[in-house]
Amino acid sequence: MCAFTATNKVPDVYIDEIQLPGEIAGVSTNIAAIIGPAKAGPMNAPTRLTNLTQFREAFGVKEADGEYNPYFSPAVRYAPHAVEGFFRNGGTVCYFVRVGTGKQASLKLADRKGQPTITVTAKQPGDEGNKILVTIKDASLATAKAVKAEANLAGAGATKATKQAEVDDASKFRIGDLVLIEGGGKKQTATVTAADVAGKKLTFDVLTDDYAAGGTVRIADLKGQRFRVDDVTKVERGSHVKISDNAASEETVVVGVQRLDGKQGFVTLSGGLTGTFSMAVGPDVQVATLEFDLIVTVGGQPRSFPALAMDPRHSRHFAKLVQDDQVELSAADPPNPTPPPDNRPAVATDVALASGVKDEPDKLSSAHFQSGIDALEAIDEVSIVCIPDGTGEDTTVQDLLVEHCEKMQDRFAILDPRANLDVVGIQGQRDELESDRGYAALYYPWIEIEYHPTQDTTERIFVPPSGHIAGVFARVDEQKGVHTAPANEKLNGALRLRVKLNETEMGLLNESGVNVLRSIRGEGLKVWGARTIAKRTQWRYVNVRRLLLFIEESLQESTRAALFQPNNEELWGQLKRRVSSFLTRVWSTGALFGTTPQKAFNVRIDEELNPQSLRELGQLVIEVTLYPTTPAEFIVFRVIQQPGGPSVEE
Numbered sequence: 001m002c003a004f005t006a007t008n009k010v011p012d013v014y015i016d017e018i019q020l021p022g023e024i025a026g027v028s029t030n031i032a033a034i035i036g037p038a039k040a041g042p043m044n045a046p047t048r049l050t051n052l053t054q055f056r057e058a059f060g061v062k063e064a065d066g067e068y069n070p071y072f073s074p075a076v077r078y079a080p081h082a083v084e085g086f087f088r089n090g091g092t093v094c095y096f097v098r099v100g101t102g103k104q105a106s107l108k109l110a111d112r113k114g115q116p117t118i119t120v121t122a123k124q125p126g127d128e129g130n131k132i133l134v135t136i137k138d139a140s141l142a143t144a145k146a147v148k149a150e151a152n153l154a155g156a157g158a159t160k161a162t163k164q165a166e167v168d169d170a171s172k173f174r175i176g177d178l179v180l181i182e183g184g185g186k187k188q189t190a191t192v193t194a195a196d197v198a199g200k201k202l203t204f205d206v207l208t209d210d211y212a213a214g215g216t217v218r219i220a221d222l223k224g225q226r227f228r229v230d231d232v233t234k235v236e237r238g239s240h241v242k243i244s245d246n247a248a249s250e251e252t253v254v255v256g257v258q259r260l261d262g263k264q265g266f267v268t269l270s271g272g273l274t275g276t277f278s279m280a281v282g283p284d285v286q287v288a289t290l291e292f293d294l295i296v297t298v299g300g301q302p303r304s305f306p307a308l309a310m311d312p313r314h315s316r317h318f319a320k321l322v323q324d325d326q327v328e329l330s331a332a333d334p335p336n337p338t339p340p341p342d343n344r345p346a347v348a349t350d351v352a353l354a355s356g357v358k359d360e361p362d363k364l365s366s367a368h369f370q371s372g373i374d375a376l377e378a379i380d381e382v383s384i385v386c387i388p389d390g391t392g393e394d395t396t397v398q399d400l401l402v403e404h405c406e407k408m409q410d411r412f413a414i415l416d417p418r419a420n421l422d423v424v425g426i427q428g429q430r431d432e433l434e435s436d437r438g439y440a441a442l443y444y445p446w447i448e449i450e451y452h453p454t455q456d457t458t459e460r461i462f463v464p465p466s467g468h469i470a471g472v473f474a475r476v477d478e479q480k481g482v483h484t485a486p487a488n489e490k491l492n493g494a495l496r497l498r499v500k501l502n503e504t505e506m507g508l509l510n511e512s513g514v515n516v517l518r519s520i521r522g523e524g525l526k527v528w529g530a531r532t533i534a535k536r537t538q539w540r541y542v543n544v545r546r547l548l549l550f551i552e553e554s555l556q557e558s559t560r561a562a563l564f565q566p567n568n569e570e571l572w573g574q575l576k577r578r579v580s581s582f583l584t585r586v587w588s589t590g591a592l593f594g595t596t597p598q599k600a601f602n603v604r605i606d607e608e609l610n611p612q613s614l615r616e617l618g619q620l621v622i623e624v625t626l627y628p629t630t631p632a633e634f635i636v637f638r639v640i641q642q643p644g645g646p647s648v649e650e
Helices: 052-059 081-088 126-129 364-377 396-408 421-433 466-479 503-511 542-556 571-587
Strands: 031-036 047-049 093-098 106-110 116-122 135-138 143-145 150-161 164-167 178-183 186-196 203-204 216-219 226-229 240-244 249-259 265-269 286-289 291-298 302-306 326-333 347-351 385-386 414-415 440-444 445-451 462-465 512-520 526-527 601-604 623-626
Touching: 031 081, 031 364, 031 445, 031 466, 047 052, 052 093, 081 093, 081 462, 081 466, 081 542, 093 364, 106 347, 135 302, 150 178, 178 203, 216 286, 240 503, 385 396, 385 466, 396 414, 396 440, 414 466, 414 542, 421 440, 421 601, 503 512, 542 571, 542 623, 571 601, 571 623
Parallel strands: 031 093, 031 385, 385 414, 414 440, 440 512
Antiparallel strands: 047 093, 106 116, 116 326, 135 291, 135 347, 143 286, 150 164, 150 216, 164 203, 178 186, 178 216, 186 203, 226 265, 240 249, 240 286, 249 265, 291 302, 445 462, 512 526, 601 623
16 A cells, blocks of 8 residues: 655645455356367367357357257267256356367468468368468558648748748648748758648748748658648558659558548658658659458358458458458468568469368377367366266376366366276276376266257267266356255256166265266256265365365465565465455355354464565465365264153053
C-alpha cells in the first residue's frame, strides 16, 4: 500500500483507491479432457465443448440428412462414445483432443524475396487436402494523389519576426503541411502551424529570412515521413503503399493517418522516403495501397478473399478475414525475415497444397497419443483426463497419461480396463500400473450402451467406462464437492456390465485398488469404488487426492500477487490470513476432518521456517497441514444382545 504523495499537486480533494488482495478463489475441478480418434476436426488441438452438439459438429462428418455423425462404423472407436457418456452423466465442460495418423496438407506462400511468408493449411487431415488450389493476385484497395498547393506571397510577404506570410490564397494549405518558401534567391522549408483563410495569412513553425511579395509558397518535395493526400478513405495504419511519379517509385508502410475535412488527410510513413518526389508543376505523385487477393479452389469451386493485408494492425489483415471451413492461414514459422512491404505473398496461380496424409485410426501408436497428451499441457483448467482408446496390449499409453498428471500436478487420470478381461486379467493390468502419489484410478468392467451413428438404430455395443465416469466425477463435484468420493453413484446411459461380479470378486478387486462397477437391482449400474492406484495409504482415495489437487492449485493461482513483494512479517501475516480464510471455507463444506477449523488444518509461516539464509535466496515457505475426510467404505453395525434384559412370555 502506497501513501498519497502531494508533490507537485495543486491543493484539492483527491481520491486514492487502495487495492486489497481478495479472497482465494477455488479452481474448477469438473472440467474433463478426452483424448482419442475422431472422424473429422483439428488434430492435436484441444477444443472446448459445452454440449454434445458442439462435439458432433466439430468432429463429425455431415451425412446426407444434414446430421453430423462422429461415430465410427463398422470398426468401433471409443472416444466419441466417451464424450457422449461424459455429458449424459452430468459433465458440463469438456476438452476433446483428436489424435490420429493423418496429416494436414499445407502450402508455404513465398514473398517477393522468395522467403516463406504465409502458410495455408487444410483444416482437415487427409490426402483430400492435396487437391486444394491457391491463387494469389496483386490488389489495391485505394489510389490517391499527394496534394499539390501553391500560392504567391503578397502584401508584406513573409516576415521572420512574426513567422507569418501573406499569400493570395491561404485556403489551399492545412496545418501540418511542409512547405517550401522561395523568393529573392532564398528558400527554406517550414511547417504550417496556422492558416487564416479570411486574412490570407499563413503562420509557420520557423522563418529564417524575410521574403518580399512576389515569392511563392508551395508544398515541399516529398522526401520525409509525412505529407497530405487527397483521399485517405481506405488508407490506414498498416497499409502497404507505393509512392510513384513518372521518374521513380518506392514502397513503404503507413504508420499513421490523420483525417482532415472531406477525404483529405495526412499519412505518416515508416522511416520516410529514401528518394525525393517533386511537388512542383508536373506529373502527380501517386499513392496506391498494396494488398493481395487470395482465391482458394476446393472441388472446382473457387472462394475469393479480396484485398488482404499483411500488417496485423490493418483491418483487413489476412488472419482476421480468411474464415473458411476448408483452410486456415497463419504467419510463416519461423517468422519471415523479409521486412515489409516486400513480405507480401508473390503472385501465384493454382498452386496445390501438399503432404496431406489420410488418417487411419486403426494404426494409432503410443506416439500419436503422446502428441495429444502434450497438447493438453497448455490447458490449465483441465482437472480430469481419460483415453478410452488407449487400452492396448500393454499399459504404455496409460503410463504416459499418468506421467502427464504427475508432471502437471493439477489433474487426475481415469483409466480403463483392457477389453475382455476377467478378474485375474484386470488384477494383472492393475499390477502393471503405478502412481505412488495417487494420480489415477482404474475402473472395471466395460459397459454396454446404445450405439447410434443414426438416430433410428437400436444396436448395442460395449465400451470402456472412463467417459461416463468422468461425467460422474463432474456431477459429484458440482452437486456435493470434490471432497466427496465419486462412488455409490449411478451411471447414466449404461445398460449392463460386460462382466458380472460376485461379492467375493468385488472385495478382492477393491483391495487391489480396482474400482468396480456394480449392478444393483432396482437402482441400475453404480460406481462401487473410490480408490486410486497408489500403494501408499496416504493417497488411497480418489476424493482425498483430488481434494489436495484442488487446494494446492487454488493456493498456487491465487497467491501469485505476493511474488516479489517485501519478504517480511507483514507479508507473512497477509498470506496466513488469506490461506486460513480459504481453508476455513473448505472445512465448512465438510472436506476437512475436525469440529473446528483449528482441528482441521494449520497454517504456519514464521521465522523458524524462513530464516535469514532462506530469505536471502528469495524464498518464502508456508507450511499447511490438512486433515482431509476419507470415504466410509465399510459401515459396520455392532449388534449386541444384552443378557438379563426383559423377558417375553406368551
